[in-house]
Structure formats: C-alpha cells, structure tokens
Amino acid sequence: MKRTRLITALVGIGILLASATVAAAGTAQAGSAKSMFCSGCHGVDGNVTYPSVRMAGQSTQRLGQSLMDFKTGRRFHPVMNILSAGLTQQDMDDLAMFYAAQKPLSLEHASLYWRLGGHDAINAAVDETIKISKADPRLAGRLSGACAPKLKEQLCAATGGPCTYTGRDMKTAHKGLNITNAEFGAVAQNLVSVLDAFKVPEKEKNELVGLIAPMQGVIVGQ
Numbered sequence: 001m002k003r004t005r006l007i008t009a010l011v012g013i014g015i016l017l018a019s020a021t022v023a024a025a026g027t028a029q030a031g032s033a034k035s036m037f038c039s040g041c042h043g044v045d046g047n048v049t050y051p052s053v054r055m056a057g058q059s060t061q062r063l064g065q066s067l068m069d070f071k072t073g074r075r076f077h078p079v080m081n082i083l084s085a086g087l088t089q090q091d092m093d094d095l096a097m098f099y100a101a102q103k104p105l106s107l108e109h110a111s112l113y114w115r116l117g118g119h120d121a122i123n124a125a126v127d128e129t130i131k132i133s134k135a136d137p138r139l140a141g142r143l144s145g146a147c148a149p150k151l152k153e154q155l156c157a158a159t160g161g162p163c164t165y166t167g168r169d170m171k172t173a174h175k176g177l178n179i180t181n182a183e184f185g186a187v188a189q190n191l192v193s194v195l196d197a198f199k200v201p202e203k204e205k206n207e208l209v210g211l212i213a214p215m216q217g218v219i220v221g222q
Helices: 020-024 030-035 061-074 080-085 088-102 118-134 147-156 181-197 201-221
Strands: none
Touching: 061 080, 061 118, 061 147, 118 147, 118 181, 181 201
16 A cells, blocks of 8 residues: 555544543533532632532543542532432433533633643644654654544543544554554654644643544554
8 A cells, every 4th residue: 555644644643542432412502501400509701619629621531530420429419419419421421422512610620621722723733743743753744633623622521621533543543554663753743843832832832743643553553
C-alpha cells in the first residue's frame, strides 16, 4: 500500500485511551432539559458550589461515574441517592455531557479539556501541530491533515470535554500505513513544541502527553 498518509490521529492524543472510548455518549442539549431537576442545588449551569463541588466543567467520565455511584449506593447522599435511582444510562450520559460543556467559574475539579482552554484552544493546538508536521522533513509529507475534524473530536472526548468520538479505532485507522516509531515520535515532539508555544502549564502538558505514550503500540507498525 502506498505510504501516502500519516498518523493524523496521533495528533489527537487521547484518542484511544479508554477515556475516549467510555466518554459519555449523550448530548448536552438533552442534558440541558434533564438538568432542571439539578438546578435547585447546583444552579442552572452547575457552578453553584454548595452543597457539593462545582459540577460545571468536570469531565464526562467523572460526572457519569459519580451519578452511577449514587444510583448504585456506592456513594451516599440522602437526596442524590433518591434522585439518581430513576436515572437511565442515557439520562446519566446526557447530564454528564451537559455539565461537562458548562464553563466553570474555577478550574478546581475541572476537566483537562477546560484546563487546556476548552474548544478554541484545543482546536488551535491541533491545527498548529498539523501545520508544523506537514512541513517537517522527518515526516516526508506523509501528514495530510484531512482528519483534523476527527482529531479535534477525539481530543475533546479524551480530555473529558463534551464530545463523543465517532471515528474508527486507531488500530483500524492506521492498518497498512506502516507508521514508524520515528514518525510517531516526530508528531509527538511537534505537539509538545506547540504546547510550549501556547504556554500550557507543566501539569496539563504532562497529562496530555501521558495520553499519547500508551498509543504508540497501537499505532506503530500497523
């Protein structure tokens, strides 16, 4: 097979970490309607911090797990145990997506998605990484950038943002491309340089980079 494409999905970072796979499959729009039952305690956008931590901007994974824990009794709260008892999995997914989409007034307890700057910042990082990689002689023009929309979707989902990845798994997407360790490393290095240029804090940068490393075995050599 011609080696005409590169691992555009590599740029998408978390893409395949289980976090992207198990991210909420709901919609923020549906969650907005269902959140009326939560607004009395948490505010219309989840930014009220009493009697619980701020829900706005938490990751879909954390929000979904919290609701499940209340529903199953693994966590105790006299109101939440009752309210969550009637929630379906779809209800929990929708609520998780809604609150994950709300901009938090504080980044404490916020998802990596929001700590990175949200939608605009993540999209800009993907676009800039693709731009640099397309011009990188180490990649010999193999990066087309055609998958940028999916990469942004994947990165949003992997970092706990209000997105559901709808593309292929990475092993399938890269089958026959014969991606090398050097190529994987080149794109990863370009991403790090972009994060540095965007002045992403060390903690967030390390979390993001930590989503990439486990993917090397899935992408390289397929």
